[in-house]
């Protein structure tokens with residue numbers, strides 16, 4: 769048994785790059801690492817990407833919360849749990865806290881979100897990446913086509929506020945992702961190695 773790490777933060781904050789570089793370094797240090805993300809590539813995840821994120825279709829936030837939770841059940845049971853059991857450090861880009869932050873900011877009650885996610889395990893570690901909205905907005909614009917939630921900076925501001933409030937309430941570490949990438953990765957590495965110690969295989 770090893771650990772599940774959830775890396776969270778608003779669109780454009782740099783999650784993918786930080787996860788990739790962190791995973792490379794953990795592997796170099798001898799750990800088995802498996803990187804994944806949500807929405808996952810299950811049929812439900814693909815449905816969400818195609819019919820919601822890449823389209824202009826307005827979907828009721830409650831229905832969206834259920835779709836993301838359904839994708840998560842499949843993702844957890846078929847991918848995450850087996851990999852954790854095999855001894856991998858599983859790093860997921862987005863998990864339960866994304867539904868809390870995004871659909872919670874759309875007005876869906878957080879207690880209910882936690883309830884519909886109660887059949888999957890909570891992560892061993894949740895890391896929130898945070899950066900000023902001006903930095904994030906610049907990154908998103910330079911990406912070209914914007915998806916569903918990326919178009920609305922004031923919505924992303926409330927998502928960011930929800931992340932930071934949850935971090936205070938649940939003691940999640942918040943990492944300043946506007947610094948040099950190597951410093952951000954170093955902080956994330958320290959947090960993950962602290963949790964992994966004694967639980968995960970390390971071949972070195």
Ligand code: TMP
Pocket residue numbers: 779806807821836837862863864866867868870871915917918
């Ligand atoms: P991404 O793959 O670029 O991160 O896009 C996923 C989008 O879906 C992002 O805008 C956040 C949103 N999302 C939710 O609203 N709720 C969720 O539970 C998840 C996993 C993602």
